Amino acid sequence: MRRGSCRSLLLTLLGFGVFSVASQWRTQVPEQALPVVEGRVVIAAPVLLTLFGGDRFLAANLETMRLAATGVDWGQADTGYLIRAQGEVAELNACHEDNYYLANGLLTWGGADREGTEVLRRAMQCRFWDEFPAFFYGFNQAFFNKDIAEAGRALELAAQRATDNAAGFRKLAVMLQAESFADEKLALEYLIQQRDTARDDPKLFQMLDKRVVRLQGLVALREAQRRFETANGALQRLDQLVEAGLLAALPEDPLRLGYELKDGRIVLKKMKIAGVEE
Known part of the structure; x- marks a missing residue:
């Protein structure tokens, strides 16, 4: 047998021997349970900003698309996940329209009014042309927090930004002050x-x-x-x-x-x- 063939045969036998020893040793080691990660992964806003080359608007758009697609399963919203994910989107771009609209509908009325209203507060400050974040924020302050003064301030802000609804927003503010309706x-x-x-x-x-x-x-x-x-x-x-x-x-x-x-x-x-x- 040629020298090269002998060397190959020896290396093969050596490898098989190492594999056999490792396999026998592995059977003696108690198997460890795999770590369990609870909750869906939410990437922090600074990391997202880095991943998308510093473009916070692109990062916010794609993250909103991701949370809209993954935060709901069979008609049930994963509220805990949405709280964290929508907070990060608000960090990237507080003006994001889909983010504040979803936060108001799914968080505020899904048992997480404080977190949903915080997204609205940021949107109200950012979207200076838009009456609806201020309206939603004001309504939530009145209904959930009973903070009539803050609600009135937000509704007046909504009225100043409104095109057709100014009178309705101011009327609601007056009704809140008078406490003349079943909220x-x-x-x-x-x-x-x-x-x-x-x-x-x-x-x-x-x-x-x-x-x-x-x-x-x-x-x-x-x-x-x-x-x-x-x-x-x-x-x-x-x-x-x-x-x-x-x-x-x-x-x-x-x-x-x-x-x-x-x-x-x-x-x-x-x-x-x-x-x-x-």
């Missing part, structure tokens, strides 16, 4: 309008419709609470509304967050996000 019913009307404007986008329409159903449940609960307290005094438990025959059953929240009695008033439960709870 949950006004909120329901407003949310129905938002849903109906999204009919050309079936996925968004479906998600906003879930929020309409959720708010309809709140309206029914508060109406039952008013009737209960007129006859029986302060409500102590939501179940009392069913026990008193005012409701056949407590409304089901399609977002599975539910309702709660807080400081004597029935409210929408908020989503609990680690690190950002009040």
Whole structure:
């Protein structure tokens, strides 16, 4: 046998021997569980800026497209993921129209009103020509935070920017100051309008419709609470509304967050996000 062939045979046998020893040793090592990564990956705004060559507008556009495509599964919004992703988009480009619109529809009315309203605040400051971020922000301040002064300031800003809706925004500000309406019913009307404007986008329409159903449940609960307290005094438990025959059953929240009695008033439960709870 030639010398070259012998050398090749020896190298082959040596390699096989090393492989056999390694395989035997590997079977003796306890198998370790693979690390589990919780939550979807959200790339920080500075990293995105670097990846897209310093073009923050391109980075914001592509990240908004990504979160719109990956943040919803079978009609259910991944609220925790959207909170983080939409916050990064707002860092890149607070003016982004799709980002503030989605934040208002999916975060604010999906149990994360504080985070959704923060995206709106940035958009209101950036989009000096656009009345709607200021309107959404003002409405949310009144409905969720009961901050009538801040709501009035934002609605006046919306009126100054408006082309056709100035009178309506100022009228709403006056009504808020006078506290002359049932805010949950006004909120329901407003949310129905938002849903109906999204009919050309079936996925968004479906998600906003879930929020309409959720708010309809709140309206029914508060109406039952008013009737209960007129006859029986302060409500102590939501179940009392069913026990008193005012409701056949407590409304089901399609977002599975539910309702709660807080400081004597029935409210929408908020989503609990680690690190950002009040």
